[in-house]
Amino acid sequence: GENVEQHPSTLSVQEGDSAVIKCTYSDSASNYFPWYKQELGKGPQLIIDIRSNVGEKKDQRIAVTLNKTAKHFSLHITETQPEDSAVYFCAASTNAGGTSYGKLTFGQGTILTVHP
Amino acid sequence: DTAVSQTPKYLVTQMGNDKSIKCEQNLGHDTMYWYKQDSKKFLKIMFSYNNKELIINETVPNRFSPKSPDKAHLNLHINSLELGDSAVYFCASSQGGQVETQYFGPGTRLLVL
Numbered sequence: 001g002e003n004v005e006q007h008p009s010t011l012s013v014q015e016g017d018s019a020v021i022k023c024t025y026s027d028s029a030s031n032y033f034p035w036y037k038q039e040l041g042k043g044p045q046l047i048i049d050i051r052s053n054v055g056e057k058k059d060q061r062i063a064v065t066l067n068k069t070a071k072h073f074s075l076h077i078t079e080t081q082p083e084d085s086a087v088y089f090c091a092a093s094t095n096a097g098g099t100s101y102g103k104l105t106f107g108q109g110t111i112l113t114v115h116p
Numbered sequence: 117d118t119a120v121s122q123t124p125k126y127l128v129t130q131m132g133n134d135k136s137i138k139c140e141q142n143l144g145h146d147t148m149y150w151y152k153q154d155s156k157k158f159l160k161i162m163f164s165y166n167n168k169e170l171i172i173n174e175t176v177p178n179r180f181s182p183k184s185p186d187k188a189h190l191n192l193h194i195n196s197l198e199l200g201d202s203a204v205y206f207c208a209s210s211q212g213g214q215v216e217t218q219y220f221g222p223g224t225r226l227l228v229l
Binding site for chain 1: 161218
């Protein structure tokens with residue numbers, strides 16, 4: 001099955017700096033890669049996603065890049081703010097058991113702390 | 117308005133008890149999921165239903181039984197609770213298909229004593 005590795009496990013930056021989180025996946029058939037932000041006591045919330053036919057996607061201060069050949073994708077957050085502090089998860093979606101339905105496999109999570 | 121809601125938010129119970137967690141989505145989605153998040157924050161899928169039909173059933177003890185009375189609801193019943201069942205359980209929903217965004221509920225924090 002799919003295996004997603006996420007690094008680093010913790011990331012501490014100063015306000016205004018950039019933060020980069022990297023993920024690798026094992027199943028070349030994966031074709032959808034979302035990133036979720038989880039704040040304390042809440043459920044994961046989608047912040048950006050990318051599909052396998054796209055190499056890069058940007059939404060204001062957040063960008064995601066995908067390298068299908070190397071099977072890795074990254075989240076870039078620029079001009080970080082204290083409210084960006086949270087746990088970030090990458091995920092990869094593969095077909096579940098021969099069906100057309102997606103099964104998300106998550107990375108281990110990155111605790112991002114932005115110091116004012 | 118809450119898109120994906122779960123009840124209860126907190127659940128504290130004794131080993132050996134049976135408990136249920138309820139989930140409802142008002143997004144009109146066809147597919148619903150249950151995830152377990154352990155103490156190390158690792159998120160792992162347990163079950164997925166599409167239009168009341170079981171799609172994904174990961175390696176989960178058969179003490180866990182999902183039930184989908186209609187496509188807007190997916191409940192999770194747990195028999196004979198064990199200490200290791202303590203975790204946060206998240207319900208999620210999507211329109212269906214492989215590349216559809218999944219929307220998560222706020223979670224149910226289960227503590228088994």
